[in-house]
Amino acid sequence: MKAVKVFRAFLLIGHYGLFFIVLLLYFLYLNYMDFLAIASQVTQEEEFTKMLGPVIDGISHQKIELNRWNEYRLRFATGMAYLSVLAVWINLRAHQYKELLKWGCFVIMYFPFVVLTGGRQPFMYLIMFSLISFFLVHRRADSHNSFGKELMIISIAVITFLICFLGIGIVNGKIGADANFLKVLVHYAGTNISAFDVYINEMTIPDTPYIGAKTLTPIYGFLHAHGFNVPQFFQYITLFTAFGPVTTNVYTAFYRYINDFGYFGCALIMFLMGFFYTFLYRQLYHYGLKNWMILIYASIAYPIFLIGREERFFNEILATSKISFIVGLLILYKFFEFLNERRSKAK
Template sequence: MIALILFIFLSALTIISFKISNGSILAPASAFCLSFALSVLNGLTNYNKWDFELHAITFSLIGGSAVIFCISCFIFNLLYSKSNYKFSQNSINLKPFFIPNYIYIIFLVLQLVSTYLSLKSIKTLGTIHGSDGTLSGSIFAYRTASLYSSSFTGLPGYVTFLSNLCSALGYICIYNAMTFYFQNKKINFFASISSFIAIIAPLVYGGRGASLLFIFFIFTIFLVRYESYSRLHNSYRILPIFGFLALVFIIAYIFYISLSIMGRSSGSFDFYYYLSIYLGAPIKNLDIYLSSGIIQPSFDCVETCSSDVYTSLNGISSASQSFRFTEFQNYNGFDLGNAYTIFHSFIHDFGFLGCILLIVSMALISQYFYIKTSNIQSSPYNVIYLYIYSMIFYSLCISFFSNQFYKTLFSTIVLKYILIWFCFGFAYRYFSFNKTRNLAYIF
């Protein structure tokens, strides 16, 4: 009964957030509430398997946090709109950057070289850590060693740098590919090919997080354009949203069948139950965690900010963080995985009061970047807000699964991306506006 009430409450909060945000699915409050509503709904569909009846403390934590998150977003939005006379939510006309085709070709070669060097290094490391010699076995051994082995050394520095460079530039290619299509109703072949490689290349590391970030960037651009068009014409077309949801389902299934390529397995689970381990099971795991007894926060920030920045500042090697991994749960013989929602990390590190403060902070940061994205102009510097908000949007949408917000934003990888984006912006503006030089001739 409590689980059903929680679903109804979150659904109502999603609708309210959607209305207050001028019909924006992309708004932080809408994304946060909707993601948890869908997670609880999935849990209800597995009611008999998991005995999905939540405790009052779980209802209070999830429902209360959603209310706090929404209120924080709305207050910030109100204060910002009053203090900034430039604030508006008018239509946005995103335009592609002018990049000659042979620059795309050079970047395409760079991507292929980066992928080759990554695979070569992964195969070498995989052999050291017990790979069976196959490519999928090497990827699996590499990923396992990177997560659990204290002797893991990581990829060579130049391979990591090249990979980060290609990932950062991949955002620019995706932006150009999509905005070129929206503007001209034509496909930019080279930008699209580079975008596709940018999305699939991170899979060689055995994880799907980096690829999902790119996919959510595509979703973000789509929603920015959709919502801008809808506000401009004062009409909301349903067909694009159904197409969007269908694409989400297709991508989820592709990720399901891609496990074998990365040396991983879905076990004996069918597609829906495998999806449920990621969707509804984290709510059940959180309920088990909260009802297990008195929780003593560690105040070590390990789960909240377990990024490479945190480990560097605290002298912890990235290979010795096995203590971060939560326990796998099993209920009545049904696997529940080891995901516990974003709240587990906050409460584990800072308790319930700290969880409230972290939720408020997350809401304020999210709303700030959302506002910047909602008023974005097509300049290489301003588009950085769009890049960053796509990461935030991704983090909010999977908050029911894990804590990626602080881990993603406060990492050296994202800092390197921002530096690369600024360097691109500087070069683009200099060569575009210098009277004696032109981007087409320089590149």
């Protein structure tokens, strides 16, 4: 229970909460201005919902690019949201219900940042982080796991994701008269495995002198940016396949692994990933499920849940941006921990 007591007073909303709220609002304003700037390069539309589609397409095809400061501000908002979700679970276990609304405001403020990106992935990542962190906090405080309670939390998380999925789809125009909600949902959730089947049966694996053209793009990008004579690959897959009424370029994570490393290499990667996450999970329990360890583990565990959708481990977890995000997340955690210790000494 020591960890609960430490985190119970983390958010000193009366003294520092207003500062972070104003800071996030300012960052949101700057990101919105960045969005308008790049939108003007690809569309003449002035309505926000009509600008989202061209912006998403432009970013995917590397026609336009958001600046680094925009990414840093989004990263900060993400870190605050993740830290706040963990605080909500811990305060919920400690029956500190007044703190839930205080922490929850930072989670809510994260949503506009995600809407400006036009994507659904950050919502998905947030839901996965919430689920994983909840179960770890719940099991630390209660050794007798309640299957019914955990099933209820999973159901709430699924419903929340579907609402976010529907909302952002309507805003960016991907859900409308031509594509209803169920059709879009099935397209995102159920076609990737079928597309992968089409790929391995009908398409030829390219022979390239470069290893990891589809999976190690962050590493190639880093080397290219620092003057090394290597090509700069992009994560976006330009190869589309069609079967029936469906056209897609997402073939599950196995497509990238087989494309880059062959079938044996794909199997080896699966084994190493399983070993890596199992080792981290056991370390969590070995050290008593500490808050900062839950925070980090829950923020990087999503690739194993998305293997049937798309590759996320090499292209995101091993990227320098993710490393800096983890460092920033730990700094935020330690900052609030410092405030809590200073407040305790003052009493």
